[in-house]
Amino acid sequence: MFRILVSDAINEEGLAPLRKSEQIEIVQKNVSEAENELHEFDALLVRSATKVTEELLSKMPNLKIIGRAGVGVDNIDVEAATKRGIVVINAPNGNTISAAEHTFAMMAALVRHIPQAHISVKSREWNRSAFVGMELKGKHLGIIGFGRIGSEVAKRARAFGMTVHVYDPFLTKERAEKLGVSIHTLDEVLACADIITVHTPLTKETKGLLGEKNLAKTKKGVYLINCARGGIIDEKALIPFLQNGHVAGVALDVFEQEPPGDHPLLSFDNVIVTPHLGASTVEAQLNVATQVAEEILQFLEGKPVTSSINLPALSKDVYEKIQAFYHLAKKMGMIASQYMNIPVQELSVTYAGTVADLETTYITRSLLAGFLRPRVASTVNEVNAAMIAKERGITYGEKFSDETHGYANCISLTVHGENRTFTIKGTHIPNYGDRIVHFDGFTIDFAPEGHLLYIQHQDRPGMIGKVGNVLGEHQVNIATMQVGRQEAGGRAIMLLSLDKPIDDAVMQKLTEIEDIDTVKRLEV
């Protein structure tokens, strides 16, 4: 049974996929109401109101996934979630149209003074000359941030006969051409625009992007719109520009602090505001809730998610193709980590054959997670494996090769430790399973499953019997056994799979057998 905490207002119909599952219980409470049961939740579903801080995460040790029914994840400490191995997903395009339409509604309201005129008429006034506006046709619109919403705003602006000027440092020429806009520098946009609208995420670079310095570069009489994130336009810096009339009007849907309380900007007649309504339409809320609910369900059923903020993107089709290798790689990582139980500096993974054509990033992350799992006390999975490896000074890299050793596919892992290197190779055979085909210099063939026992010994007659006797005396049943040697009478290995794990006493007995050099338990 999985428990999901829904801590913000999420569209009820959108939750239907989760409600259908008998394995899921949904609790709709805000975080403080759920204070005493926070440790029980497997998933958390939020919009922008819940602040998912490190402190909150520390109270939710069972949490595996955070779903954001919307775009912006600035209310979530993604780094802290990643460290804990918690997947963070969002619904990137469910509210695009609503946010673009709201931006346009704000633009029209701003230049035609609709909110002010509305208040005036409601106050029983009829003052037509006080609300003379400006046409949008023929005006220059500056769009800062040309992603999903910015580009939808541009389409609508063109329909209104506006000229669009875009600033987005990550926008390629090809995409700009395809969308029929020209790319400008920020200074060019600031200098030419009659109206500027921002559509970036809130990042270190965009915080205060329209601050004192850049506001001074805008045209006198400019209108500004922020339907993206509070703080992209610096609220404090804006005040003198409104006071001296340089900025003709501002439309804000978002604020540095939400709600903004008694903010000085609210006392300006030419500042029009909405309470973060960009995504608040029936359609957008149904879209984002459904998208996130479906993704959470997939995740809890052990399937891949497609809109993760902290995992490589993976479609269902791709997941189906890589699934087998993903599991094989994890097992290879676990075996290598236990076998090389010394500090290691580097993992090098080589993909050959059919696996080399797949999305190997994900497979490598799985291998890395498998490798770190026996070494790390905290949860380690594909989400935080790269971060934990970095913290521990372990580098890793991928290579591709044609050498499949006769198999259709082959994954090879070489672990570089202090004064020692270890290589393991594995293959996945459809309808047969995973096989380890090379182990530390030996050609071998065993299934990487369950309680494995590795023994390295001198190739002498009777060795198998001696090992069998010790295990038999201790009631340990051998399920399978594979042997390999480099040359007759030389170094040889046995890999046994046992029905139960063996304890230290049995290990000791095995080590005491003459001609046995090494005995290791490998749990997969």
Ligand SMILES: NC(=O)C1=CN([C@@H]2O[C@H](COP(=O)(O)OP(=O)(O)OC[C@H]3O[C@@H](n4cnc5c(N)ncnc54)[C@H](O)[C@@H]3O)[C@@H](O)[C@H]2O)C=CC1
């Ligand atoms: N008011 C509301 O209710 C809503 C607000 N939003 C917010 O709108 C914003 C845009 O959302 P989307 O278009 O979906 O995101 P997006 O990721 O599709 O687009 C963001 C764009 O900003 C650009 N960008 C990043 N850093 C930049 C920089 N330093 N300078 C200029 N451009 C930069 C990126 O290259 C990208 O093209 C986000 O902040 C999102 O949280 C989204 C939905 C509803």
Ligand SMILES: O=C(O)C(=O)COP(=O)(O)O
């Ligand atoms: O999706 C976004 O980024 C939004 O800002 C929408 O926020 P909300 O879900 O309406 O609190």
